[in-house]
Amino acid sequence: MNAPAYNFAYLDEQTKRMIRRAILKAIAIPGYQVPFASREMPMPYGWGTGGVQVTAAILGPQDVLKVIDQGSDDTTNAISIRKFFAKTAGVATTTATDEATVIQTRHRIPETALHENQVLVYQVPIPEPLRFLEPRETETRRMHALAEYGLMHVKLYEDIARFGHIATAYAYPVKVNARYVMDPSPTPKFDNPKMDNCPALQLFGAGREKRIYAIPPYTQVVSLDFEDHPFEPYRFNAPCALCGAENSYLDEIVTDDKGGRMFVCSDTDYCEGRQAAGHHGSLSAAPYKERAQGGSHG
Amino acid sequence: MTTIAELPPGFADKVLSAQSTFRSVMDAMARPGSVQRIVPMADAPETMMRGTAAIALTLFDHDTPLWLDARMSESSDMVKWLKFHTGAPIVRDSSVASFALISDGALLPALERFALGTSEYPDRSTTVIVQVESLDTGHSFELRGPGIDGVATLQAAIKPADLFERLRVNEALFPRGIDVVLVADDAVVAIPRTTRVVNKGSK
Numbered sequence: 001m002n003a004p005a006y007n008f009a010y011l012d013e014q015t016k017r018m019i020r021r022a023i024l025k026a027i028a029i030p031g032y033q034v035p036f037a038s039r040e041m042p043m044p045y046g047w048g049t050g051g052v053q054v055t056a057a058i059l060g061p062q063d064v065l066k067v068i069d070q071g072s073d074d075t076t077n078a079i080s081i082r083k084f085f086a087k088t089a090g091v092a093t094t095t096a097t098d099e100a101t102v103i104q105t106r107h108r109i110p111e112t113a114l115h116e117n118q119v120l121v122y123q124v125p126i127p128e129p130l131r132f133l134e135p136r137e138t139e140t141r142r143m144h145a146l147a148e149y150g151l152m153h154v155k156l157y158e159d160i161a162r163f164g165h166i167a168t169a170y171a172y173p174v175k176v177n178a179r180y181v182m183d184p185s186p187t188p189k190f191d192n193p194k195m196d197n198c199p200a201l202q203l204f205g206a207g208r209e210k211r212i213y214a215i216p217p218y219t220q221v222v223s224l225d226f227e228d229h230p231f232e233p234y235r236f237n238a239p240c241a242l243c244g245a246e247n248s249y250l251d252e253i254v255t256d257d258k259g260g261r262m263f264v265c266s267d268t269d270y271c272e273g274r275q276a277a278g279h280h281g282s283l284s285a286a287p288y289k290e291r292a293q294g295g296s297h298g
Numbered sequence: 299m300t301t302i303a304e305l306p307p308g309f310a311d312k313v314l315s316a317q318s319t320f321r322s323v324m325d326a327m328a329r330p331g332s333v334q335r336i337v338p339m340a341d342a343p344e345t346m347m348r349g350t351a352a353i354a355l356t357l358f359d360h361d362t363p364l365w366l367d368a369r370m371s372e373s374s375d376m377v378k379w380l381k382f383h384t385g386a387p388i389v390r391d392s393s394v395a396s397f398a399l400i401s402d403g404a405l406l407p408a409l410e411r412f413a414l415g416t417s418e419y420p421d422r423s424t425t426v427i428v429q430v431e432s433l434d435t436g437h438s439f440e441l442r443g444p445g446i447d448g449v450a451t452l453q454a455a456i457k458p459a460d461l462f463e464r465l466r467v468n469e470a471l472f473p474r475g476i477d478v479v480l481v482a483d484d485a486v487v488a489i490p491r492t493t494r495v496v497n498k499g500s501k
Contacts, residue, residue: 008313017359020320021396024357025421027327028477028490030444034421058324060317145417177444177492179473199447201328216328216445216492 009056009089019057026214031176033211049207051123066100071108071266109191111270114200122185124206129183190233196221238263241283243274306341308383319356326488331441331450343375349481358384365395367405400428403457420473431455433482443493462495
């Protein structure tokens with residue numbers, strides 16, 4: 001199959017215009033969810049159709065694209081979306097955060113600090129932070145219109161009453177530019193501080209729910225909290241077993257059925273970069289040994 | 299009378315030119331006060347700058363009611379060019395327009411006459427594209443707001459001279475409001491509704 005059968009970056013031009021107009025309004029009203037006429041994409045809902053449409057609308061031949069899924073460049077979702085744009089747009093792809101101009105992400109913000117010439121595109125499953133508190137769209141829309149966010153604070157308070165702390169660990173609600181409460185997509189709350197005053201433009205696409213929203217660069221993003229229960233990012237209290245990083249977000253990997261486990265960076269590019277720079281963790285020899293024995297496959 | 303065949307052509311490569319133009323406008327909107335350049339050019343009828351023409355070809359279509367100032371709407375070549383290349387319906391009622399094209403700032407009507415969006419749907423507002431004399435010389439302005447790292451400065455020669463004072467309505471209206479795109483030849487600066495502008499006088 002050859003790419004020229006498709007328009008550049010798959011979407012037709014009328015669709016791109018519609019999405020581009022939505023992106024401009026989203027940037028002008030930080031944190032507000034702009035409705036858009038989401039299209040069917042050649043992948044199922046839940047696989048990043050919103051992010052893919054945003055990426056398709058902004059991508060140009062000069063761009064270098066990186067796609068991550070839970071921080072990893074080499075999971076099925078990340079690889080298939082990267083290949084999709086390599087095929088339909090012919091763009092260069094990379095796994096290095098530094099080199100990318102457009103980064104599409106599912107559920108993580110890279111550990112490496114982003115810079116001004118980058119756009120971070122989030123895949124969003126449920127864009128409405130109030131949806132599980134109030135199922136009616138007419139009501140949540142009015143709550144946003146009136147900046148009536150008491151319900152969200154009640155939810156966080158109930159967490160404290162029940163668990164003694166705010167138990168929301170991902171999709172932790174934020175307030176953007178002191179106005180709209182926004183769902184940062186299911187990123188771990190560890191990543192929330194990276195959204196604040198970020199030099200890169202952040203765009204969010206929800207395909208099934210047909211919403212696009214944005215955080216312009218250098219915009220205040222505050223995680224909701226209480227004076228006596230301030231927001232705290234969470235990470236496993238361990239160094240990465242492969243690169244020894246003490247400040248990265250970790251995945252817990254179960255290694256046997258006897259309770260064995262290891263913690264490794266969820267951001268594979270960051271972890272590999274650190275290992276290449278000579279950092280080691282307690283188990284860092286293991287994957288190299290495996291690779292040497294594995295031989296042909298890999 | 300001009301026939302369709304005599305109209306100035308649109309983009310030579312409409313896909314990649316539209317992409318490149320959009321990225322310039324997106325960067326302008328994301329970083330208010332920064333001057334972005336529009337590279338791909340389309341020939342435009344008189345009264346329309348090259349940058350404006352590229353933006354029209356990139357963002358307008360049959361879904362975007364378009365309002366023109368008196369000078370533009372009186373030019374039949376202009377109306378024909380826009381209708382042929384973009385298909386955008388040209389409306390007389392500025393309060394239903396997605397975009398407004400202002401060729402001469404002196405003809406800018408009161409901003410309240412454009413669509414300001416609603417509290418529920420603040421995105422349903424008019425994006426006003428104003429052609430100005432210069433975006434690198436003239437009065438000095440200080441800009442603050444989302445997209446700006448502290449303070450941005452803009453040198454610009456703009457009509458109407460009180461444009462930024464008029465845009466103060468955005469402060470009280472937010473999240474409703476008017477987003478403005480300034481064009482001077484191939485240079486673009488965006489002033490979204492979140493940007494606060496202070497006039498620092500001439501330099």
